[in-house]
Amino acid sequence: MNCSDFERLIDAHLDGELAGSVRLEFDAHHLRCARCRQLVAMLESVGNVVAVDRRDEPRLSDDFTVRVMGDVTSVNREPVRSYRGLRIAIAAGVLVQAAAVVMFATMFPVEPSRPRIPITKPPETLDVSQYSHADLAAYITGRVYARVASISDGLSKDVGNVGMWAANLRVSDDVARSSRKLAEVDPLFGLLGALLAADDEQDQPAEGGADNQYSL
Incomplete structure (x- = not known):
């Protein structure tokens, strides 16, 4: 038996349903593998905690679950980012560049190119x-x-x-x-x-x- 088979049989072991050769193989692997022993011990302690009588503890309010879920939702909610300022900055940059191009073309007009004709006349x-x-x-x-x-x-x-x-x-x-x-x-x-x-x-x-x- 390997660790994967052992983990599949832990629930049956905790419920007392293992018997025969399967129980012998489970116990033998439990003795050999330290990791599996630690896993069984953790699950057994959880069962003991759950089985404790909690009738003497104060009762939770009816809106406890709602308040807890609301707090969890507000913590996980990502802030909504506004891209309005970024769009305004990009538009302003484009307008400034266009104005610079127009001003340069107005101040330094380009002379239209003439065809290059070879000079043969005196x-x-x-x-x-x-x-x-x-x-x-x-x-x-x-x-x-x-x-x-x-x-x-x-x-x-x-x-x-x-x-x-x-x-x-x-x-x-x-x-x-x-x-x-x-x-x-x-x-x-x-x-x-x-x-x-x-x-x-x-x-x-x-x-x-x-x-x-x-x-x-």
Whole structure:
């Protein structure tokens, strides 16, 4: 017999209805299991309390049960929550956001976007009202860059030609070497290097100059 079978037979044991082999198995499990013994002892004590004669105790009033049940109901009753304040707060927040959006749109109007049309006409016949600011800025920037590039190419070619012409002149060896450097490297930096080198040679004193000045 296990604990589940024992618990099902407790009522029959308390009423004195167990007999034969079932009673022997019940008693044997009662001796082995401490939990079941404690359960039987608790139920037997409850029966003793219920069986006590209570005729000498004061009688309960007729409305005792009603008052007890009323107190139990009032304790278990949950307070009704009012969501009116929450609804008002949500509505106010929505109205404030809508007002902010309207005010922002009024103070900073958005310019309607114009279609981006590629500019192919020369500036003399260009109608600026047909194009957006971005297209006009891109067109002007492209024209400026193209003009600067053409001027830079022409200047580089002119300086290079001047360097080649100077290299073919019948001049001293120093000037010829500077002219070759000017033609081989970047013309502008080559010209500056040649001028700086010439200035350095002029600043250096001649060899033996000081000795010749004071020697007799």
